Amino acid sequence: MTSPVVLITGALTGVGRATAVAFAKEGAKVVVSGRRQEAGESLAAELKSLGTEAEFVRADVRYEEELKNLVDRTVERFGRVDVAVNNAGTEGELKPIVEVTKEDFDLAFETNVLGTLMGIKYQLRAMAAQGSGSIINVSSIYGLMGAPIGPLYVASKHAVVGLTRSAALEAARAGVRVNAVTLGAIETAMHDRVMGSEENKAAFAATIPQGRPGTPEEAADLIVFLGSGRSGYITGQTITIDGGKMAGN
Secondary structure: OOOOOEEOOOOOHHHHHHHHHHHHOOEEEEEEOOHHHHHHHHHHHHHHHHHOEEEEEEOOOOOOOHHHHHHHHHHHOOOOOOOEEOOOOOOOOOOHHHHHHHHHHHHHHHHHHHHHHHHHHHHHHHHHHHHEEEEEEEEEEOOOOOOOHHHHHHHHHHHHHHHHHHHHHHHHHHHHEEEEEEOOOEEOHHHHHHHHHHHHHHHHOOOOOOOOOHHHHHHHHHHHHOOOOHOOOOOOOOEEOOOHHHOOO
């Protein structure tokens, strides 16, 4: 069986990094991207040490031409793209609506929404040409609910869910599946920044039915499943991994 080719944006830390490692351990060929050249090359070397083929392609998802280059480079290297994970994102400036600026809007929406949209655009073109593929967009439980601060993050993550559903309808007859993963509290650097302190982290964990944040590896396991043939009849779905946090909403 041919090893699948997997492309991951925002792959250098947190869930993206764990996903790259998980796919590599499954025997996939992995193309990782991010904005930091040295960290990207180091990750690619780590993936190769697991016995797979891997490459780092620098890309800032706010720029369409860099996303096009990312997909083109993947196809040039490996001949196809079987799985694409649009993981790059930012929490931006978490502040009330009365304080947000256009610059805040641009950062949140260019990274979280435009980056996902343009990623899907070029990934879908490549996958439709080969007649198969799976695209997984990483959103948040705040793409399903509101929050008293961070309105731009909330709105941008809602947009990712909407893009996922629309793209799934467009892509289905081409043999391409599109799903979203909505993350709850996951132990990442972003989670640490948002929480701000260990006390805040503990207080938030107490609101989670399972009583703890998830790990990047647990999120990665779900993403790997959605990229595999084991989820072949799942498309257009938003699947939440949050320790039960949304069960009461």
